[in-house]
Amino acid sequence: MTEEKTEEKEMPSTVIVSKCMEFRVKPTKEQKILIWKTFGCCRFVWNHLLDERISYEKMNKGKLLNTTPAHLKKENPFLCEVDSMALINTQLNLNQACNKLFAKGKTPRFRKKGKDKRSYTTNWINNNIEIIHKGDRENYIKLPKLGRVRIILHRSIPDEWRMKHATVKETTSGKFFISLTFDVDIKPIETRKKFDRIEAFDYSMPSLVVSASGENDITQDDIHWYRNLEKRIAKEQRKLSRMKYGSKNYWERKHKTGKLHEKASARRNDFLHKLSCNVSRSFDAVVVEDINLQHMSQSLNFGKSVYDNGYGLLRNMLAYKLNSQVKVLVKVDRFFPSSKRCSACHAVNHDLQLSDREWTCKSCGTHHDRDKNSSKNLLDEGKDILNRWASGDSSLILAPSGVLSEKKLHPQARYNVRQDGE
Numbered sequence: 001m002t003e004e005k006t007e008e009k010e011m012p013s014t015v016i017v018s019k020c021m022e023f024r025v026k027p028t029k030e031q032k033i034l035i036w037k038t039f040g041c042c043r044f045v046w047n048h049l050l051d052e053r054i055s056y057e058k059m060n061k062g063k064l065l066n067t068t069p070a071h072l073k074k075e076n077p078f079l080c081e082v083d084s085m086a087l088i089n090t091q092l093n094l095n096q097a098c099n100k101l102f103a104k105g106k107t108p109r110f111r112k113k114g115k116d117k118r119s120y121t122t123n124w125i126n127n128n129i130e131i132i133h134k135g136d137r138e139n140y141i142k143l144p145k146l147g148r149v150r151i152i153l154h155r156s157i158p159d160e161w162r163m164k165h166a167t168v169k170e171t172t173s174g175k176f177f178i179s180l181t182f183d184v185d186i187k188p189i190e191t192r193k194k195f196d197r198i199e200a201f202d203y204s205m206p207s208l209v210v211s212a213s214g215e216n217d218i219t220q221d222d223i224h225w226y227r228n229l230e231k232r233i234a235k236e237q238r239k240l241s242r243m244k245y246g247s248k249n250y251w252e253r254k255h256k257t258g259k260l261h262e263k264a265s266a267r268r269n270d271f272l273h274k275l276s277c278n279v280s281r282s283f284d285a286v287v288v289e290d291i292n293l294q295h296m297s298q299s300l301n302f303g304k305s306v307y308d309n310g311y312g313l314l315r316n317m318l319a320y321k322l323n324s325q326v327k328v329l330v331k332v333d334r335f336f337p338s339s340k341r342c343s344a345c346h347a348v349n350h351d352l353q354l355s356d357r358e359w360t361c362k363s364c365g366t367h368h369d370r371d372k373n374s375s376k377n378l379l380d381e382g383k384d385i386l387n388r389w390a391s392g393d394s395s396l397i398l399a400p401s402g403v404l405s406e407k408k409l410h411p412q413a414r415y416n417v418r419q420d421g422e
């Protein structure tokens, strides 16, 4: 019965997606103190509720305790000084963490002063958060408890966007930012639409990506901003480790180290934004591999350099940039033998090692560059997926974020290959 219903259901005229924008804020001295107090209260609530939950779970095996921070407020009146939504959000985050980890027999971590993330989230209710324009360059954001905080509006927020929540954070260099999340109506992607210009990216170490078109290859020289700054960061970190926590020198050094980290990530973001922007404008669909980056960094000893080049970030940027232009990102399943298959005759070379950068196909004799061959295979597979989607294949799923992929049932069975080495 339900099946019939979904088939009859027409495509909605709009879908709601979340969009996020981040702005620099410049709180006054008093506002900074209140923000720091809020961070501290969130940590306090997290640790106390977590403690209660752990002991409750031990007593009543398998049952979860769900209490609000209200009872803590009675005994600790200082909690009333800060934004109550921040504390509730802490409780909700803790709930999520407990549900996930208790089931696995683990517990969430306690938060430690000076080591925890310096941020809190508050919700939009009845215009309690509002942008106030005072002059050409003078703008403020009204926030619960804090009042008007100076905000640097480097770009305007469309009027039709509906604010959902706001996260106030302090970076390690001592700057304050606010990230605002909005609900936005967008046109859904037309099902079974035709895509003409398609690009495919193969993830390549130690550079970033190799493209099927050859126009968007990113070599090692183009990236590794972090590596260039790494020596300097290590030096600062050593100095920091000798400082007494909380001293004036400690914070000075901490902010200096933070600045370097921020420099590295700012360069990375800038580079990836430009690349993803170009690609999403010039192509209708982009094909990428759905590889597990965490698994890769741990098992293949690439470690930091996997995170360093921001491949995951690039995929996310591509997804939302394509989506906003009513285009799709195709994720090819991680069991697809993109490296081991010959792009000319589709014979699979099971003997290919990770160290083989070039190889010759035993069936048809074509000589391949490992990454180029891989990107060609991804492009073919991506086209195949798009065609299957166009003909109404129900084993494919289009996520609201605009990512088209196989439904995760038994992906290994589809490609019938060994999992090693890929």
Ligand SMILES: [Zn+2]
Residues within 6 Å of the ligand: 342, 343, 344, 345, 346, 347, 361, 362, 363, 364, 365, 366
């Ligand atoms: Zn071949």
